[in-house]
Amino acid sequence: MATRQGWALATALLVASASVASGHQPAPAPAAGSPLAPDPSLAVIRPAPDFALSGVDGADVRLSELRGRVVLLSFIYTSCTAACPLLTQRMAVLQGRLAEAGLFPAQVNLVSVTVDPERDSPAVLARYAQAFTANPRGWRFLRSERDRLGPVLTSYDEWTRRLPGGDIDHPARLHLIDRAGQVREIYSLGLFDEKQALLDIRKLLREPR
Amino acid sequence: MSRRIVVAAVLVVLVAAGAVFAEVCLSPYVKRLAGPEKFLYISAVDADGRDNDFLAVVDVSLPSPTYGRVVHTLSLGSAGNEPHHMGWSDDRTKIWLGTLLSKRLFIIDVAADPAKPTIVKTIDDISAVTGLHGPHTYYALPGRMLLTFLSSADGNPPGGMAEFTNDGQLIRVIKNPADSPYAYDVAIKPDVNRMITSSFTPLRNYQKPLAQWDMKDGGNTLIVWDFKERKVLQTLVTDPVPLEIRWSVKPGKAYGWTNSALGDSIWFFGQGKDGKFATKKVADLGKGCLPADLRQTPDDRYLFVSCFMKSEIQAWDVGTPDRPRLHDTAVVGVSPNMMHVTGDGKRMYVTNSLLSTMDYSEKFWVRLVHIGPDGRLKVDPFFDVDFTKFPSGSARAHDMLLN
Numbered sequence: 001m002a003t004r005q006g007w008a009l010a011t012a013l014l015v016a017s018a019s020v021a022s023g024h025q026p027a028p029a030p031a032a033g034s035p036l037a038p039d040p041s042l043a044v045i046r047p048a049p050d051f052a053l054s055g056v057d058g059a060d061v062r063l064s065e066l067r068g069r070v071v072l073l074s075f076i077y078t079s080c081t082a083a084c085p086l087l088t089q090r091m092a093v094l095q096g097r098l099a100e101a102g103l104f105p106a107q108v109n110l111v112s113v114t115v116d117p118e119r120d121s122p123a124v125l126a127r128y129a130q131a132f133t134a135n136p137r138g139w140r141f142l143r144s145e146r147d148r149l150g151p152v153l154t155s156y157d158e159w160t161r162r163l164p165g166g167d168i169d170h171p172a173r174l175h176l177i178d179r180a181g182q183v184r185e186i187y188s189l190g191l192f193d194e195k196q197a198l199l200d201i202r203k204l205l206r207e208p209r
Numbered sequence: 210m211s212r213r214i215v216v217a218a219v220l221v222v223l224v225a226a227g228a229v230f231a232e233v234c235l236s237p238y239v240k241r242l243a244g245p246e247k248f249l250y251i252s253a254v255d256a257d258g259r260d261n262d263f264l265a266v267v268d269v270s271l272p273s274p275t276y277g278r279v280v281h282t283l284s285l286g287s288a289g290n291e292p293h294h295m296g297w298s299d300d301r302t303k304i305w306l307g308t309l310l311s312k313r314l315f316i317i318d319v320a321a322d323p324a325k326p327t328i329v330k331t332i333d334d335i336s337a338v339t340g341l342h343g344p345h346t347y348y349a350l351p352g353r354m355l356l357t358f359l360s361s362a363d364g365n366p367p368g369g370m371a372e373f374t375n376d377g378q379l380i381r382v383i384k385n386p387a388d389s390p391y392a393y394d395v396a397i398k399p400d401v402n403r404m405i406t407s408s409f410t411p412l413r414n415y416q417k418p419l420a421q422w423d424m425k426d427g428g429n430t431l432i433v434w435d436f437k438e439r440k441v442l443q444t445l446v447t448d449p450v451p452l453e454i455r456w457s458v459k460p461g462k463a464y465g466w467t468n469s470a471l472g473d474s475i476w477f478f479g480q481g482k483d484g485k486f487a488t489k490k491v492a493d494l495g496k497g498c499l500p501a502d503l504r505q506t507p508d509d510r511y512l513f514v515s516c517f518m519k520s521e522i523q524a525w526d527v528g529t530p531d532r533p534r535l536h537d538t539a540v541v542g543v544s545p546n547m548m549h550v551t552g553d554g555k556r557m558y559v560t561n562s563l564l565s566t567m568d569y570s571e572k573f574w575v576r577l578v579h580i581g582p583d584g585r586l587k588v589d590p591f592f593d594v595d596f597t598k599f600p601s602g603s604a605r606a607h608d609m610l611l612n
Contacts, residue, residue, distance in 0.1 A: 035402040037437030043381045045353065046374055157352060157375055159302070159320075171240075171300045173351050186352035188238050188299065191399045196437065 035193075040200050042184040048073075048177045049155035053113060053142035056126040061140050063111070064181060070108045070204050071177040072197070075158045075170060077116035078128040083172035087189045088112060091174075092132045094194045095139060101198070105138020108201055114143045115153060115160050115170050178204045232552045232611065233458045233507050236349040237399060240301040242552055245271070246611035248323050249549075249558060251575060252292040252306055253282075253596065253604040254565055260601035262290045264306065264317065266324060267575060267594055269558075269611070277592050282599070283326050285315060291565060294608045296347020298354065298375050303329070304610060305354055307344035309564070310416060312336045314344060316377055323612050330377050336362035339371040339382050343412050346394045353380065357395045357406060364412035368392025389444045391428025396454035397436050401463040403486075404436040405478065407451045409470075419567045424449075424471065431467065431478060433486045445488045448472020453503040455512070457530065464530055466491075468500040468514060475503070475514065477531045492525060492533045501546045501563050507554040511536060511584040515545040517563055522548070524584055539578055539586035543570040549609040555580055562605030572597055573606050 048071075052062040063071070074091060076084040091110050098104035112129075114120040120128075120143055129141045143149070153160065161169040172189035176197070185200055232241070247270040253263050266281040285292060290308035292315075297304060302320035307313075316330040336342045341358035348355040354373045361367060367390035372380040385392050391408035398404075408428020409415075415422070427450045433443040448469035456465040463486075464479030475492035494500055498516035505512050505527075512525040512533065520543050525533040547560045557578045562568050577592035597603040 035400060037402055037435055040437040041439040043372070045380055046378065157300075159300070171352075173299075175352075186350070188351040191237065196402075 036196055036199060038199055040185075040196075040203055042176075042178075042200060042203060045183040045186065048175065048181050048183045049152070050181070051152040051155070053144040053148065053152065054122070056122045056129065056136075056141055056143075058122060061111075061142055063177075066109050066111075067181050068179050068209070069106075070179055070201050071111055072108070072201075073111045073113070073156075073175040073177060074173070075113050075115050075153070075156070077114050077168055077170075078120050078124055079116070080167065082167070083189050087172055087174070087192075088128075088132050090189070090192050090194060091139070092134065094197055095133075095135065097194055097198050098201070099135070103201065103205070105135060107205060108138070110134070110139040112139070112141050113149075113152065114141070115149075115158065116168055117143045117145055117149055176200060176204070178207070179209060232550065233505055233509075234455075234550060235297060236299070236397065238299045238349045238351055239297045240299065242301075242611065245553075246551060247273075248319075248612045249575070250295065250304060250319070250326070250610045250612065251560065251606050252295055252608045253606055254291055254562065255288055255601055256565075256573065256597075256603035256605055258289045258565070261285055261288050262292045262308075263604070264292070264304075264326060265596075265604070265606070266326065268324075277594060279594060279599075281325050283317065283328065285313070285328070286331075287311070287313065292607070293564075294345055294347060295610050296354065297349055297610060299349040299351050300375075301612070303375065305347040305356070307335070307347065307356070309343050309345075309359070309412075312342065314377075319612055332377060338379050339369075341369050341371060341382065341384075343368070343415075344371075345392070345409075348395050348397065355395060355397075357392050359392055359409055359415070360411035360413070364416070366390035366392075366411050368411065370395065370406070383439055386432070386441055386444070389428065389430045389432050389441075391430070393428070393450075393452055394454045396456055396465070398456045398463060398465075399436065400461055401480070402436050403442075403463060403480070404434040405454045405456075405465070406432045406434065407454055407467055409450055409452065415564060415566060417566060427471070429469075431488065433478075443486055445478060445486060447476045447488055448474050448490065451476060452501070455503055455505050458505070458507065458509050466503065466505075466512060466527070466530075466533075468494075468503040470499055470501065473498045473500065475500070475512065475525065475533060479531065489531065491531050492535075494523065495519065498523075502548050504548045504550045504557065506550065506580065506584065507552065511580075513548055513550070513557065513586075515548055515559070517544050517546055517567075520544060522559070522578065522586060524586055526584060537585050539588055541576050541578060541588050542574060543572070544568065547608050549611060550580070551611065557586075558609050558611075560606040560609060562607050565605060568605060571603075573603060575606050575609070 174187040176185040249267040251265040264283040268275040291310035304317040314332040343359035367385040369384035393407040393409035410427040431445040449471035451467040477491040499518040501517040524537040526536040573596035575594040577589040
């Protein structure tokens with residue numbers, strides 16, 4: 001039942017975003033008054049704290065192994081009914097845009113880390129990734145036991161608070177990491193714009209290695 | 210369709226419409242309160258400057274037996290700081306509180322115990338860190354804080370802005386341009402990618418008693434920035450000393466208002482079809498008002514102006530945004546200054562200290578105004594927090610945040 005619900009939820013969200021997702025065109029040059037910024041100023045916020053967590057296949061993935069690629073990192077949990085599915089859906093839309101632009105998975109990778117390892121087993125996480133059509137060649141879903149996960153969450157200012165009923169309150173942020181392993185932008189889910197994120201990523205890819 | 214899907218679909222809509230129901234004076238990146246406010250935090254300046262400044266915590270939970278009382282004070286550990294404005298971090302776990310006469314900046318945790326905040330970090334010399342002085346507005350960005358500063362480190366223009374990580378590490382400094390060196394407020398409209406900053410006066414002026422101020426040593430400009438590019442696009446002229454920047458909360462709408470303190474006026478700013486912004490004076494508040502603060506209702510229908518020198522609060526109907534109409538007035542007490550409208554738009558807390566160099570009232574307080582659905586104001590006769598009877602004596606109540 002949980003699996004069917006997860007699939008249905010993902011489908012509903014993807015359908016809801018069809019108007020956004022269907023137009024997978026390269027971002028056009030912004031017109032006068034357009035909210036898009038083709039040349040964003042992306043200061044170095046800080047070095048992205050490195051970590052090693054387990055993929056759904058059980059093998060460790062170390063963030064620093066992705067150096068040389070731009071990485072978009074988020075924190076989610078699969079039984080979340082609020083921000084997480086929307087956040088993951090937005091990343092799925094971005095995955096599509098990046099693939100069409102020829103940037104995914106060779107130059108840009110996505111990483112989603114569960115903040116709820118007790119409920120998000122590797123199998124649950126794998127089904128969640130499938131439900132959002134995540135391409136495992138460039139979108140990794142990671143987990144670990146609490147003792148390894150805790151310091152990672154702390155290093156990204158990603159606190160969690162368990163609410164009555166089992167939901168987990170946590171900041172819904174996305175961290176954009178450049179090819180040198182530095183955090184260059186942090187997005188708020190509520191105001192995340194995939195088109196602008198694509199422009200941000202292109203800006204980072206234009207920088208000399 | 211399962212209940213879970215319905216919930217998710219509803220949440221999609223709520224997230225998209227979130228700004229409509231928010232405390233609209235806050236950065237749109239700040240997490241919203243899930244229910245009615247329980248605590249009111251107030252920056253408090255020891256009135257005679259001899260005792261430590263502090264953060265006051267007032268119980269504003271209606272069912273509480275200590276409703277309307279100061280239930281805690283957090284000492285800032287030193288005197289003479291002039292703690293002024295405050296701002297939430299994006300996740301609403303920390304308050305950033307800065308000072309206008311010292312160089313101290315405090316990061317205060319309220320997540321562990323909202324009733325008893327604690328200082329988790331003090332930056333003793335913010336000028337050494339940024340090259341700027343007088344942090345004023347604390348504006349949350351995702352995972353970061355954007356601060357405006359009234360002066361350079363030497364107390365003269367130009368002011369500027371600085372960005373920090375949420376734990377207080379400097380990211381970058383952006384100084385005001387030479388042709389618009391005065392700084393004050395900042396507000397961002399992310400959905401149109403525009404940021405506007407306003408202009409007050411620097412330390413060299415505001416540190417003196419009001420009678421000695423040079424009234425020409427202040428700004429009369431708004432700067433329009435490309436937010437994502439952090440680039441100046443335009444400089445707009447207003448009456449002298451435009452203070453608060455209040456964007457329309459309607460999604461996609463690129464207009465808003467500011468209050469000119471020395472022009473006794475409200476100015477409208479808006480983006481034309483060519484993408485350029487323009488300003489125009491849209492309301493005369495009456496000579497001698499000195500509008501110190503400007504707030505709005507969550508439905509964008511009414512603006513509230515505190516007339517610091519006339520001791521009244523004016524409500525302006527901005528149903529037609531560039532043609533405000535005086536709708537109501539309320540007398541809350543002498544020298545009303547900062548206001549804070551709740552997320553549901555039904556209540557507005559008011560304080561009455563502006564700056565220790567400008568205050569003329571001997572009594573300081575926090576009071577409450579109820580806002581009717583018709584935008585009419587009614588002063589609560591029972592909510593009156595006296596700021597003259599602390600163990601350290603009287604304290605100037607200034608900025609407020611709700612939790």
